[in-house]
Amino acid sequence: MAEGIKARVASDDEREATRVAANEGKVAAGDATFWFSVGESSEDTNVGGAHRDDEVSRPDEEDGEKGKADDRRYIAPLEAVPTEGTIRCVASGGSREVEFICRREGEAVFGWRNSCPHEPEVRLDPGWGAEVCEGQIVCHEHGARFEGGEGLCTYGPCRGKVLDPIDVEVQDETVYLTDERFEACWRL
Numbered sequence: 001m002a003e004g005i006k007a008r009v010a011s012d013d014e015r016e017a018t019r020v021a022a023n024e025g026k027v028a029a030g031d032a033t034f035w036f037s038v039g040e041s042s043e044d045t046n047v048g049g050a051h052r053d054d055e056v057s058r059p060d061e062e063d064g065e066k067g068k069a070d071d072r073r074y075i076a077p078l079e080a081v082p083t084e085g086t087i088r089c090v091a092s093g094g095s096r097e098v099e100f101i102c103r104r105e106g107e108a109v110f111g112w113r114n115s116c117p118h119e120p121e122v123r124l125d126p127g128w129g130a131e132v133c134e135g136q137i138v139c140h141e142h143g144a145r146f147e148g149g150e151g152l153c154t155y156g157p158c159r160g161k162v163l164d165p166i167d168v169e170v171q172d173e174t175v176y177l178t179d180e181r182f183e184a185c186w187r188l
């Protein structure tokens, strides 16, 4: 999905839209949630399903991942998390939702809020993966560079600051959200 798609959902008093580059994910507004899953061929395409949160179901997972994917803290198989880019997710806890990004370094995966410390409204990953250069995430707005691990800014207008961490962990070749502030997450 080179160009991504736009997914929208509206509840009685709230509406939300997001542009997504991944093949599956969800977007939520109020108590309504829209799940989508898009395959490579037209027979395989399955966009849809708006549900109330109390009757949400996930799209089928491939390669025996369904059991893991049913875990509300499941993020992705380890091999799906890029080194030369990032994936976007949302962490949810109570009424709070935070968009975050994950990047793989060797066998480890790190998560940070999808926000640049220089101008917090700027997303490091705008929807198609953050730029990575020489092992560092590069902010597309003013060029700040961030190391892995703690996400220390080594260059640019916010040099010396660090990215806001979101705890994730690799267990059995699978990446999970482990941040105690949140109860669930999903890919964008």
Ligand code: FES
Pocket (backbone or CB within 6 Å): 116, 117, 118, 119, 122, 139, 140, 141, 142, 143, 144, 156, 157, 158
């Ligand atoms: S907004 Fe990221 S470097 Fe300015």
